[in-house]
Amino acid sequence: xxxxxxxxxxxxxxxxxxxxxxxxxxxxxxxxxxxxxxxxxxxxxxxxxxxxxxxxxxxxxxxxxxxxxxxxxxxxxxxxxxxxxxxxxxxxxxxxxxxxxxxxxxxxxxxxxxxxxxxxxxxxxxxxxxxxxxxxxxxxxxxxxxxxxxxxxxxxxxxxxxxxxxxxxxxxxxxxxxxxxxxxxxxxxxxxxxxxxxxxxxxxxxxxxxxxxxxxxxxxxxxxxxxxxxxxxxxxxxxxxxxxxxxxxxxxxxxxxxxxxxxxxxxxxxxxxxxxxxxx
Amino acid sequence: xxxxxxxxxxxxxxxxxxxxxxxxxxxxxxxxxxxxxxxxxxxxxxxxxxxxxxxxxxxxxxxxxxxxxxxxxxxxxxxxxxxxxxxxxxxxxxxxxxxxxxxxxxxxxxxxxxxxxxxxxxxxxxxxxxxxxxxxxxxxxxxxxxxxxxxxxxxxxxxxxxxxxxxxxxxxxxxxxxxxxxxxxxxxxxxxxxxxxxxxxxxxxxxxxxxxxxxxxxxxxxxxxxxxxxxxxxxxxxxxxxxxxxxxxxxxxxxxxxxxxxxxxxxxxxxxxxxxxxxxxxxxxxxxxxxxxxxxxxxxxxxxxxxxx
Numbered sequence: 001x002x003x004x005x006x007x008x009x010x011x012x013x014x015x016x017x018x019x020x021x022x023x024x025x026x027x028x029x030x031x032x033x034x035x036x037x038x039x040x041x042x043x044x045x046x047x048x049x050x051x052x053x054x055x056x057x058x059x060x061x062x063x064x065x066x067x068x069x070x071x072x073x074x075x076x077x078x079x080x081x082x083x084x085x086x087x088x089x090x091x092x093x094x095x096x097x098x099x100x101x102x103x104x105x106x107x108x109x110x111x112x113x114x115x116x117x118x119x120x121x122x123x124x125x126x127x128x129x130x131x132x133x134x135x136x137x138x139x140x141x142x143x144x145x146x147x148x149x150x151x152x153x154x155x156x157x158x159x160x161x162x163x164x165x166x167x168x169x170x171x172x173x174x175x176x177x178x179x180x181x182x183x184x185x186x187x188x189x190x191x192x193x194x195x196x197x198x199x200x201x202x203x204x205x206x207x208x209x210x211x212x213x214x215x216x217x218x219x220x221x222x223x224x225x226x227x228x229x230x231x232x233x234x235x236x237x238x239x240x241x242x243x244x245x246x247x248x249x250x251x252x253x254x255x256x257x258x259x260x261x262x263x264x265x266x267x268x269x270x271x272x273x274x275x276x277x278x279x280x
Numbered sequence: 281x282x283x284x285x286x287x288x289x290x291x292x293x294x295x296x297x298x299x300x301x302x303x304x305x306x307x308x309x310x311x312x313x314x315x316x317x318x319x320x321x322x323x324x325x326x327x328x329x330x331x332x333x334x335x336x337x338x339x340x341x342x343x344x345x346x347x348x349x350x351x352x353x354x355x356x357x358x359x360x361x362x363x364x365x366x367x368x369x370x371x372x373x374x375x376x377x378x379x380x381x382x383x384x385x386x387x388x389x390x391x392x393x394x395x396x397x398x399x400x401x402x403x404x405x406x407x408x409x410x411x412x413x414x415x416x417x418x419x420x421x422x423x424x425x426x427x428x429x430x431x432x433x434x435x436x437x438x439x440x441x442x443x444x445x446x447x448x449x450x451x452x453x454x455x456x457x458x459x460x461x462x463x464x465x466x467x468x469x470x471x472x473x474x475x476x477x478x479x480x481x482x483x484x485x486x487x488x489x490x491x492x493x494x495x496x497x498x499x500x501x502x503x504x505x506x507x508x509x510x511x512x513x514x515x516x517x518x519x520x521x522x523x524x525x526x527x528x529x530x531x532x533x534x535x536x537x538x539x540x541x542x543x544x545x546x547x548x549x550x551x552x553x554x555x556x557x558x559x560x561x562x563x564x565x566x567x568x569x570x571x572x573x574x575x576x577x578x579x580x581x582x583x584x585x586x587x588x589x
Contacts, residue, residue: 014389015434123434
């Protein structure tokens, strides 16, 4: 084979009259991902700066401010300094918040405002391809954001163990457990007012009562189950154990399972709502 | 034009719950034709187009596009269609060329093919000098041309155009029509919906008139005018209250008269003769205009209503 022949990709055969070669799943998802990467290329600089700044703000406020108070008053939480207690929780918290945010306005925009998803469905791509394409870019964004948060916090001694690296996949999954169901909601609603309501009345209590900022034991017994109703409580526990390098036993698998089930149910709902909305 | 049937619909029906949007229509479109669906808003044109575009399941009847069943081979059909929807549906945060690039990849074109197609289509849409600009600030006409260019990225055999010039100014419409003629000459089959009779007359070899989800007439624009209207029309406007008083005398001299709130439409073979005869009978309108019959008159006759309300 000649060298130049190997460098030139063969024609796709998809510009010819008559039947055209079908696209494989991988090709379709890459094409859908390509769209989101194009959009991301215009905005990534701003978001990367905020990814580095946000852990710094939290470390300053929680570690130096609140942490000094807690450590002076009660000698930390359990055996740990407050900084080491709280930062793993915040890692999971910011992943949840980012997952929620990325599945609100951007998704509603493609469905309702610029209607690119309707335009996408006029091509060989389907609802599954749209979901996989969008969510894989969203997931990459979550993984990068969580890795930066963990990396910056590590420089300030926020973690006791190298096992904290596991916080990156846990953060990714926690973020998806918020993003995928939110995608289903965005595929259902007509106006963006709903996002404000969700943030105030669902996200905020979830974030406050998931054991992020204080141990659950501080809460009265009847309030504690709140933490286990949402994926964040499970993500916080897993991240905290990882940061300590502690294997909590098989219960870790239960936490993981809850998160995965929420993602799976969200997927089914998102697929159904997007189909109803755009292919009716 | 060949005899190959690209679109075949028999008793095609679309309902949304109780509401029947498309009520059992029969349509045949052959390769190379420019075929139109003419009708007012809500006639069922867009619902028909969405079924043909394989993004809306058929409720009843038979539909074949390129010989394939959309319920089974939707993706294979869409790979060979171009769709220019009523709204532009562009990603306005991306540049002109990025919109084409992204869409070409949706059809599985190689990077090299997309680059080549992008250059050709920017030329075709007269957007070459705007290729690096973001879409959002472009004019309505430019966005429309970009939407059509994007619909052509996969070199489609059939181009579906849903209300292609709605909302454009007259100059932008003519630029767009010129581009569509070019496609037609190149052998692309065009399927167009419109509620503008001039657009249907300009672009369509053959069309169906739709009303309330049904087809009420079918033929070439000329055939429809011959069958459902007269050669000429006299439009008479009267002072307040005078129109009703003269209606009787006008009706006596014409084949048919349509009384609109603000004017009478008098259908006749020769407008000037009729006008002279009316003067002879002492009918003195404020203004009188003799014109050729259009598809608007056909629609008015068939449905008793105007296309654009």
